[in-house]
Amino acid sequence: MNLLQILQNIDRRIIYVLMFLSVIVPLVKPLGLPIQTTAPAENFYDYIETLKPGDKVALSFDYDPASRPEVHPMALALAYHCFRKKLKIIAPSLWPVGPSLAAEIFHDMKKEFPHLKYGVDFVNLGYISGPTQGVSQVESLCTDLKDARPVDVHGTPYDELPILKGVKGLKDIRLVISLSAGDPGIPGWVQIANARYGVKIGGGATAVQAPQFYPYIQSGQLIGFLGGLRGAAEYETLVGRKGTGMAGMDAQSFAHILIILLIVMANVLFFLEKQQAKWKG
Amino acid sequence: MKREIPLMMTFIIGVVLIIQFFVPHRPFGVLKSTFANWTNIIAVFAILLGILSLLKVHGEKISRRAEGWYYSVVLIFAFAITAFFGLSFGLGEKVAGGEMRNPFFFIYKYGFVPLQGTMFSLLAFFVASAAYRAFRARTFEATLLLMAAFLVMLGRVPISQKIWGKLPYIAEWIMKVPNMAGQRAILIGAALGMISASLRILLGLEREHLGRD
Numbered sequence: 130m131n132l133l134q135i136l137q138n139i140d141r142r143i144i145y146v147l148m149f150l151s152v153i154v155p156l157v158k159p160l161g162l163p164i165q166t167t168a169p170a171e172n173f174y175d176y177i178e179t180l181k182p183g184d185k186v187a188l189s190f191d192y193d194p195a196s197r198p199e200v201h202p203m204a205l206a207l208a209y210h211c212f213r214k215k216l217k218i219i220a221p222s223l224w225p226v227g228p229s230l231a232a233e234i235f236h237d238m239k240k241e242f243p244h245l246k247y248g249v250d251f252v253n254l255g256y257i258s259g260p261t262q263g264v265s266q267v268e269s270l271c272t273d274l275k276d277a278r279p280v281d282v283h284g285t286p287y288d289e290l291p292i293l294k295g296v297k298g299l300k301d302i303r304l305v306i307s308l309s310a311g312d313p314g315i316p317g318w319v320q321i322a323n324a325r326y327g328v329k330i331g332g333g334a335t336a337v338q339a340p341q342f343y344p345y346i347q348s349g350q351l352i353g354f355l356g357g358l359r360g361a362a363e364y365e366t367l368v369g370r371k372g373t374g375m376a377g378m379d380a381q382s383f384a385h386i387l388i389i390l391l392i393v394m395a396n397v398l399f400f401l402e403k404q405q406a407k408w409k410g
Numbered sequence: 411m412k413r414e415i416p417l418m419m420t421f422i423i424g425v426v427l428i429i430q431f432f433v434p435h436r437p438f439g440v441l442k443s444t445f446a447n448w449t450n451i452i453a454v455f456a457i458l459l460g461i462l463s464l465l466k467v468h469g470e471k472i473s474r475r476a477e478g479w480y481y482s483v484v485l486i487f488a489f490a491i492t493a494f495f496g497l498s499f500g501l502g503e504k505v506a507g508g509e510m511r512n513p514f515f516f517i518y519k520y521g522f523v524p525l526q527g528t529m530f531s532l533l534a535f536f537v538a539s540a541a542y543r544a545f546r547a548r549t550f551e552a553t554l555l556l557m558a559a560f561l562v563m564l565g566r567v568p569i570s571q572k573i574w575g576k577l578p579y580i581a582e583w584i585m586k587v588p589n590m591a592g593q594r595a596i597l598i599g600a601a602l603g604m605i606s607a608s609l610r611i612l613l614g615l616e617r618e619h620l621g622r623d
Contacts, residue, residue, distance in 0.1 A: 141539040148538045162568035165578050194526040229518055258450045265446045272434075276443070336566075343590040344597060359566050382569035384534065389560055391542040396556075399546050 133405065137398050144391065151387045155379035162379055169346055170363035173331050173353020174210070180303055182215035185296065187270075187305040188234075189318065190220060190227030191263075196310035196335050201230065202361035202374035203333040204308050208234050210368045212242045217292050218251040219302070221270055221278065223263045223313040228255045228282045248281075248290045255282035263313025267321040271300045271328065300326040304352070308333045315342060319350045333360060417614040424612040465489070492517055558584055 180186070188207065192200045211218055220231040231253045239245055247253075257277055259266040269277035274296055275287045287293055299305055305328050309315040315332040322328040329352050332342060336357025345351040355364055358381055361374030423445060430438035468482035492514070499512040547553040564570045565581020610616040 139542070144539045144542055145535045148535050152534070163571065164568050165571060167578070167582055194523040195530040197523060197527055198531070226518075226522075229515070233519075258453065259446060265442075265449075269443070269446070340585060340589050341593050341597075343585055344594040347586065347590050357566075362568075378568050382567040384538075385563045385567050386569065388538055388541050389563060391538060392545045392556065392560075395542050395545065396547050 133398055133402055137395070137402070147387055148384065151383040152380045155383050156376065159376060160379045162382060164359075164362045164366045164375060164378060166363045166366055169351075169354040169356070170360055170367060171353075173355065174364065174367040176304065176329070176331065176352045177207075177210055177214065177216075180214060180216055183217065185217045185219060185292070185302040186211055187219045187221060187299050187302055188231075189305060189307045189309075190222040190231045190234075191224050191307055191314040192230065192310035192335075193224055193226045194230070197230065198373075198377075199335045199358050199361065200308050200310060200333060201233075202358065202372050202377075203355045203364055204230070204234050205237060205372055206361060206364040206368055206370060206374065207306060207308075207333070208238050209241065209370050210364075212238055212245065212250070213368070217249075219254060219292065219296070219299075220251065221254040221299075222256045223259075223266050223317070224310075225256050225258075228253055232282075248285065249292055252290050252292050253282045254278045255280075259313075263317030264321055266313060267317045268325075270298065271322050271326050272298045274298050300328050302328075304329045304331060306331040306333065309338070310335055311338070315345070315351070319345050323350050413617065413620055416620055417617070421612055421614065424608075558588075 177186075188204070188211070190204070208218065220228075220235075222228050222231060235245075235247070235251055235253065238251075245251065254274075255278060257266040257270060259269075266277070274293065278287070280286055281290060296302060299322065305318055305322055307315045307318045307330065309332060315330070315334060315338075318328075318330050318332075323330045330350065331353045332345070332351050333355040334342060334357075336359065339354070339356030339360070342351060342354055342356075346354050355361060358374055358377045361372070362378045363374075365372045365374045426438060426441050427445065430442040434442075465486065468485055470476075471482045472479050472486070495512070495514040495517060499514050545556060547556050561577070562581045562584055564573065565577045565579075565584075570577035570581070607616065611619070
């Protein structure tokens with residue numbers, strides 16, 4: 130075997146080790162690279178800045194622990210921004226594990242805002258079950274919240290929650306934010322809540338999903354959007370709160386560079402092999 | 411009648427739900443809520459079926475001592491423990507901050523969450539290995555795709571500003587213009603396809619879901 134063949138058939142464990150090092154070293158020794166914010170994140174921030182204290186916002190937890198590393202940091206940054214503005218958060222979930230993730234967010238926010246009171250400043254509505262794509266769930270949340278969730282996740286009746294006074298459906302509130310990792314998620318909120326009832330929708334999703342939501346951003350159906358860990362880092366920069374989004378960007382930088390270098394190296398070897406075959410032939 | 415009754419039910423319920431979208435008042439709104447509740451109830455039975463099937467498959471694997479049967483033991487043990495705590499304690503008492511505290515939530519937070527995150531994180535290693543082995547610029551289109559991928563991958567991370575200040579803007583342009591156009595085309599195409607397939611099912615032209623005679 131010549132050098133070309135050895136490099137082309139490199140043991141994948143070497144690649145795994147390189148990937149591991151490219152992620153762990155920046156996490157242990159961060160570089161603190163500055164994050165440049167983009168328009169979708171800035172528009173999101175600017176819209177929330179226009180809301181007044183006491184306004185109600187829905188933060189829908191439409192993701193699971195598999196997407197937690199990417200989406201949870203944006204949930205924390207958004208919740209922090211909302212509570213800093215003294216907004217009230219209603220938290221439905223279109224995914225079964227959403228309520229547990231919502232509970233974690235509120236638990237963390239209580240440490241930063243000790244005055245927050247459950248039932249007054251935020252409520253965890255729990256999982257709203259339904260068929261795929263979230264159409265019927267979103268429809269029922271928009272029109273009749275009490276029918277969709279007569280009790281919150283702890284079994285407290287709708288009428289005993291002060292935050293829900295005067296809220297017949299989510300179409301009556303200022304903004305719905307969907308933190309989404311698939312279906313049901315942002316598409317359901319945009320196609321039903323925004324298209325049918327004119328509800329303002331903001332979105333956060335994994336980086337893999339992000340490209341598919343750019344049509345909604347361009348058409349204005351999403352007032353703002355955060356894509357992947359980069360989106361979380363941008364929002365943390367905008368609200369001035371250091372979190373795991375910013376901490377992960379150094380690691381992501383080096384991981385991306387590693388993948389690019391591997392692809393370039395593989396293609397250089399590929400072309401060298403072709404040239405070699407031409408010369409021999 | 412074995413096929414005609416389900417076809418008729420599909421047509422009637424489908425038409426009611428379509429009308430309900432445009433006329434949300436009685437009786438269509440009430441019918442829609444009823445059908446939605448029925449769907450949830452049927453979904454619960456489907457979950458039960460899935461659980462019984464899972465236990466049956468792994469139980470058989472253990473009894474036959476098939477390859478990897480010990481993993482099945484771990485699975486059934488974990489299922490039993492989680493189900494026991496879930497059914498015994500439910501979601502637990504409300505604590506200031508709204509977080510549930512009980513053994514079930516402990517299993518979720520310190521078992522399920524890290525494990526599911528780990529499984530997803532493994533993708534990073536597989537992507538790196540697959541990229542090295544498979545991503546080749548064999549054609550002009552493949553080269554174009556790779557160049558776009560490089561620009562977006564670099565532009566989306568903060569180190570790109572140190573390499574070239576314009577990289578983030580180029581990446582954002584790729585996402586906002588060519589990507590957006592392609593995604594919109596896919597969205598519209600998929601929506602038209604879904605309408606066509608749904609109409610075929612409602613009108614009984616598509617009968618694969620009823621099984622063979």
